[in-house]
Amino acid sequence: MTAAIDFEAIPGNSHLVNFNEKKKDGDRQGKIVFIPTPSDDPDDPLNWTPLRKWTAVACVLVYTLGACIPTAAIYSVLPNIEANTTITLSELNNGTGYMFLFLGIGCLVFQPLALQYGKRPVYLFSMLATAMICVWPPYTKSNGEWIASKILQGFVGSSMESLPEISMSDLFFEHERSFALSLYGLTLLCASFLAPFVAGFISEGQGWEWVMWWCAIFGAVCFLFLFFFMEETNYDRKLKVDATTGEVITLASRQQQLGSVFTNIDEVMGHNSKADQLGEKNESQSNAMDASSHTDDYTENVNIVNQTSNVEVVNSNYYAPAYHGTKTYWQKLSLFSGRRKKFLLQHYAFAPFLMVRFPVVVWAGFLYGSSLVWFNVLNATAALILGGSPYNFSSSIVGVAYLSPTTFSVILFFMSGMCSDWLKVRIALWRGTGLSKPEDRLWILLLYCILGCFACILWGVGAYYEIHWFGLVFGMGLLGGCGIFAIASSATYVVDTYKELDTEAMVVVILIRNCMSFAVSYGITDWVTDLGYKRCFISVAFLCLAANLTFLPMVFFGPWIRNRQKHMYWSMVDKYRKLGMH
Template identity: 35%
Template sequence: MFLAFGWGRLFWQHCALQYGKRPVYLISILATMVIQVWTPYTKSNGKWIVNKVLHGFFGAPIESLCEISITDIYFQHQRGAYIGLYAMLLAGSNSFAPIIAGFIADGQGWQWVLYWCAIFCGTGFAFLFFSMEETNYSRVVLIGHENEFHKPNHLTGMVSRPPIFLTFLVIVYAGLSYGSNLVWFNILNDTASLILGSPYSFPAWAVGLYISPIVGVAIGSFYTGPIGDRIVLKMARRNNGVLDPEHRLCVFLPSLVLVPFGPILWGVCAAHAINWFGCVFAMSVIALTNTIGLQLSVSYCIDSYRDLAGEALVTVILVRNRRALLSTTVSHRGSQTWGIKMPSSLLIPLEWLSVLHSFCKIRQGIESKECFSVLTLCRENGQQWFNLLIAILCDCAKVI
């Protein structure tokens, strides 16, 4: 399912850019509703695999198309708050859904967990059908023509572009940053049942009560949203009214402390059987850093390549999935071979260096833009190539 979530974006994202976002949303949520109704009746392994592949394929727009709809509606200095709200709903659903599902399964049976999902999807389909407008910009033709204008179909070319976007360092960085912050949330889900069992003796329903991660997600969304927008605007005023995409990376500052703190606290509490509150607090911190990484990585990519954001985010998600899959697999197999301490000791410095690299990119990105502006200015004014070379070397020296 998660593999189909990743590769399905190659189809749906480009369909949305070519034909419109509204039909993609409607098809996705309607197909998901049908799949949820079908799931309780899958009795064989083959049917289950087909069900999950279709579920991932039709659900793929959830992680890459919503951000583009936000950028269609709101200005750059407003996007942080709304992408933060989107991040809260996306990351918070991973913690909130098990709480509801556990009570539904106990009261009505596990099949009704899926039936209620289908009911929610049906309600969402009706809401989108009657209230959602198309956000793709369509220019109004003021003067009529005899021949109708047909928009060229670039769908085939769009599907082949993600490998090209891998040469864009900002896009690759955003994907790696997103994946680095997602790794520990995956490890948390993988080890929660093991760690919260003995000696804490949490029952199964209590392990599923992800209340502390919900609190962390809410705090992270508020920090990267309204507070993050204020920080970015303040930095733009200091920069003579120019808002650089790298300004948003300054919001990563708390992650320098929180990214290593959360996993270390989680591992130490598990290894030494410290009070259960330490584990619960660590879960909240990990969810907080995951939300910060999600929002800022996506916002940085969109702010850097606004016109290419729809296609660039597909590459970001693909890089994120490969990064998260690699680290999660290594951690899982390493935990079985060497225990929990060794993989964690290797992954924590790597994730911390990923956050530290964000602050290196703040100056590097701005200085690179200055280097490019010097090149353009010299070409326009017809300066000698010697002066051009000296200017570029000076700016490159600043970056180094």
């Protein structure tokens, strides 16, 4: 059956914690609800075994490495390129600006293609095309050729900007999502920082041309890995509801593969006692097959039709699932398993423009974009500051300095990923009703406000006063690592709020982000030259602080905005579901 959407539901609000039991000490015991609700199909990405799921994650991260490394490898060798060509440093930075612009514009083409024909073929094409284009830059002799090569590289590599976030949301539940997206953000940042590190040594030993040729070789290896291990995550989820109990029939209730639809909240929060663990183990063993026989009105059933229109009421006593096992290895390698039966490409292409009407999406793009602005300022000045007087670092040593932001990215990953998921669950528990809001995660940005401002001043003002190189490298690391806060926060905020149209929303986020990056990359050289290090980076520090503090208005006004636009949003969802898009 196709049930009606509840237009009064506020997008993003969910009952993440269900209070249905009491502990021995009298306190209520909360259990995390799996959102979105998994089906009873073993090929549903939410039901994949841990090995299958983490193999898919590994493939997304390998693709991210293969597409990202060529975009960042040249940063530490820009002076070498300037010395060996007729292209000036300003023109080189302008070219990278065009690349970032088309990393955003390309999403308008490849994201609809991924929804129409599947994510796997888009990933494979993007990886192979990136590897091939990396062969071109060493042969460029003019500014026009340089810009053309960067535009094409940005266009074919644009899938790395928005598709991995959607793949992660395909695989993980709401309370796990920030960790997965932070893992993607960590890979993105580490690739961006380690590439110049390695490139510096390659440039000194083999020449800067080999930097791009090695990127081409690495991209080809990544393509082969993805071809044999990446599978499609596009999935048309169909839910079965028991006519007697009103509960969703899941794979857990049929095969004991996932346990209960609920996960014990103490287990997730890390506070189980040994007695509780033993009790839960015994209870799960005795009740796993009876998970679908409870009669409580579980909170995951509230607004279930808003999650998917494919809801069917069945009698569990006579219901026989049509699924007879998971796909074979060769079926997983198919390039057509994610293809839509109806041709809807024009609707997929136009949908992102309608998502611009939602302030939540626009603000997330601004937050993500502002973080990339500071990243570009750092990259554009690293070789200039460390390679100039009084430090006089060689290109290889400038590359070594990029180990600092790599290290800080790993450290801050645990704060942005694990703490964000922890915070979301903890606030839902603290409310006492189990209600969770997308804005709950945004409080993690307080750390970004403090650390980002401090890092900008240490890097730029420190360079002006020619402090010891360790202070600069520390500031460089802290500024680069802080970017993971914005990556995780903006992506999870959008996906948590508009999960049903998250793919279209992320296109808008990335387009805004990359337009901001292009604008700054195009003028960064003049900005630093005209203002000098001290005034430039003091202004950068307080712009960074002001940009990140905008999360406070979103925390307080975001729920009101989402409530005001709920009818507009669910009307879009209803329209696209009737077309067969979602």
